[in-house]
Structures are given as C-alpha cells and as structure tokens.
Amino acid sequence: MSHEARASFLTGVRLGLPYAAVGSVLSLSFGVLAREAGFTPLQAIATAMLVFAGSAQFAALAVLTGGGSAAAAVAAGTLMNGRFLAMGIALAPSLSGGAVQRGAQGQAVVDASWALANRGDGTFDRWQLFGTTAPQYxxxxxxxxxxxxxxDVIGDPARLGLDAIYPTFFLALLLAELRDRRSRTVAAVGSLIALALVPFAPPGVPILAAAAASLIGLARPAGREDA
Incomplete structure (x- = not known):
C-alpha cells in the first residue's frame, strides 16, 4: 500500500467512526429482534456479517415476523438492496483489477462509505471507501x-427509541448530498414517487421506483457543452 493509499484509508477510518457508532446501535436492535423472530444466535450473527445491510436485514425480519416465508424475506431484502446496482456501476471505474477483483472490492460498499468516498466529479477514492467501511463492519x-x-436485558428496542435511529441515519446522508439545485430536485421527485407508491406497492418497490428520479442527473445543465 502506498503512502497516499494509507493516508486515504486512515482518513476513511476517521470519517467512518461516527457511522460505526450509529451502526452498532442499529445492529444491536437487529440482534434483539432476530432472536425474537426465532433466529438462533449463529443465524443472527451470520446474517449480520454476510448481508451487512441494515435495510435488507430489517426488511427480511419484518416479513418473517409477519408470517411470511423465508423466500419472501429474501426477496424483500433483495429489493431493498437494489440500490447497490446503481452504486456499483458508478463506482466500478474507480476500482482496480479485473471483474472478479472489482467485484470483491465492491463488497465494501455501504451507503455512508459510498457517499463519503465520492469525489464529486464522478470518481471515487477507493481506499477511503475501504477505510470508512472497516470500522462500520x-x-x-x-x-x-x-x-x-x-x-433479555435490553428488552424492546422501540422502548429505548432505537427504532428512530435508522431513518435519522439515512436523513443525515441525504442532507449531505443536497448541495445543489439538481440534487434537491432529484430528492424531491424521488420522495414524491415513493410516497405515491407506498399505499399499494409491495415493500421495497417504492424505493426502487424512486431511484428512477436519478435519471434527471443525465440531463446536461443548460449552457454547458461537451469539450
């Protein structure tokens, strides 16, 4: 690892610590709820370490606790993680190596790390991405x-207000991205799409459909021409 890469990695670790602190509380809630849903300790821990995606894990739990099948739970988690397809496509050119190596590096992508490693010019600092993810994992x-x-000691996570941490976490990420009018427009359109679909669409579908708002970013700003 070069000096520059090491510096980027350590910067990522520093930036990731606050998100890691929040993540520890979220995962604690998952552990409690997973056991209440009938998971064995090994199943709950393995799920957290292999999936490593709060939205997918909690979506799957919601299906299982509601009486749904394991297949339905996996489908719900897959829908919630659909956003990583677009994130991976954007990140891929900034990773090194062949397809297999880039795919392995892409396992480090989580929402906070992806946002923090974004240089704002369409490229990503991959070592900062790795560093930010490390403490979170x-x-x-x-x-x-x-x-x-x-x-048994913690009890109901909602009683301690832990159920409010997850939406607050994503709101913090969203606010950091609203730096210009186009970003705010995309966020507003995406919100309207999701809210319109929530009453009748299956869980996870409103989020995926809302991602269509990102296509607004493909439009070239007025008065700008390609070089």
Missing part, C-alpha cells in the same frame, strides 16, 4: 453479538 458485527446475547 466491525461495530455492526459486535453490535449484533451484543443484541443476540443481551436481548
């Missing part, structure tokens, strides 16, 4: 372990 796993084995 560690605390996600540790938080789940605590939730699994200390669930």
């Amino acid at each position: 560690v605390t996600w796993a540790l938080g789940t372990v605590v939730g699994v084995f200390a669930g």
